[in-house]
Amino acid sequence: MKYILVLLGLLVMTNAAHAQTEPFNTPTSIKRDGVTLTLAQEREAEEIGNKLRCLVCQNETVENSQAGLAKQFRGIIRRHLARGENARQIVDFMVQRYGIFILMKPPLMRVTWLLWASPALASLAGLFAVVLIRRRRQKPPPPLSPQEASRLQELLKP
Amino acid sequence: MASVLTRRLLLATPLTIVVLGGLGFYALLGRMQTGSYDPHAFANPLVGKAPPAFSLPGTAGQQGFSSTDLAAAGKPILVNFFASWCIPCVQEAPMLDQLSKSGLVIWGIAYQDKSDATAKFLADNGNPFQRLASDLDGRTAINWGVYGVPESFLINTKGVIIWHYAGALNDDVVTSGLLPALKHAS
Known part of the structure; x- marks a missing residue:
């Protein structure tokens, strides 16, 4: 019973302490991957991390991956943001080291135009095939020969 | 018809x-x-360029090195990123040993590895490295575009990276990649 009372007391005290330090429960800064950022900076960091590929788990973004390398990348993004760099500079930093493969969405450039054009090319090829097949099918049947015509007349007679 | x-x-x-x-x-x-095709591999943009500036301390009782040491060496050097906790690194150890015995200069960079763990790895698997630096926080590796260990870079006599491979070196990779690159290294 004594212990329960002590525990209860502690609980009340910690709650009170909590309420004092965070009166409205709205933190203005957040510490992640070893770097403290403002909320706006953290949002930007997450946006950058969502655009970059984790090179260990290659279909995951840097922001989502549990790999050690992704954690390091998140640290780099946040340290560079805290240093005052913008998103463009940070993405360039990563591309210089790992190439455009690190971008989840590849930029349109000479080596990627075929990749970007492939949906349109595939649709065109499909359209072409459909047109070709339709044209072949729509060939009108040859006209009836005189014998066939007279036979038809006979059959249609009531 | x-x-x-x-x-x-x-x-x-x-x-x-x-x-x-x-x-x-x-x-x-x-x-x-x-092992001659790795779907996870991608071209390292550093090939054809000089390595980024860095200076790393030695580890496991060996001398460290910097980018200026690499440029001033005047001979082809294979830079190998490895770690004692990495299983493919154990697999490639005999190949590195063989290359080192055949006269290739190999400088190692221990990636996120503590000195005594590195020393134990070398005692167990042999030490092919003439110099051995420690990249404890892994930031130098990121500047080289390293995304895992082991990774190897061949640097020519002018201090330019002319060949790169991510993964354990094996017979196939050495005969089809490293040795032809080494012919053009000086």
């Missing part, structure tokens, strides 16, 4: 494409098994 031909063509074309595609995939799977 013509319609029979086109009908055959219509049947044969997709069939041929499927068969060719299947053969291609079969070849890829075969090359994945031998």
Whole structure:
């Protein structure tokens, strides 16, 4: 019973302490991957991390991956943001080291135009095939020969 | 007659494409098994350039090195990123030993590894490194575009990276990649 009372007391005290330090429960800064950022900076960091590929788990973004390398990348993004760099500079930093493969969405450039054009090319090829097949099918049947015509007349007679 | 031909063509074309595609995939799977094709690999943009500036302390009782040491060496150097906790690094250790015994200069960078762990790894698997630096926080590795260990970079006599491989070096990679690159290293 004594212990329960002590525990209860502690609980009340910690709650009170909590309420004092965070009166409205709205933190203005957040510490992640070893770097403290403002909320706006953290949002930007997450946006950058969502655009970059984790090179260990290659279909995951840097922001989502549990790999050690992704954690390091998140640290780099946040340290560079805290240093005052913008998103463009940070993405360039990563591309210089790992190439455009690190971008989840590849930029349109000479080596990627075929990749970007492939949906349109595939649709065109499909359209072409459909047109070709339709044209072949729509060939009108040859006209009836005189014998066939007279036979038809006979059959249609009531 | 013509319609029979086109009908055959219509049947044969997709069939041929499927068969060719299947053969291609079969070849890829075969090359994945031998290790000469890695679907996770991508070209490191550093090839053709000098390594980024860095200076790392030695580890496991050996001398560290910097980018200026690499540029001033005047001979081809294989820079190998490895770690004692990495299993493919154990697998490639005999190959590195063989290369080092045949006269290739190999400088190692221990990636996120503590000095005594590195020392134990070298005692267990042999030490092919003439110099050995420690990249404890892994930031130098990131500047080199390293995304895992082991990774190897061949640097020519002018201090430019001319060849790179991500993964454990094996016979296939050495004979088809490293040795031809080494011929053009000076």
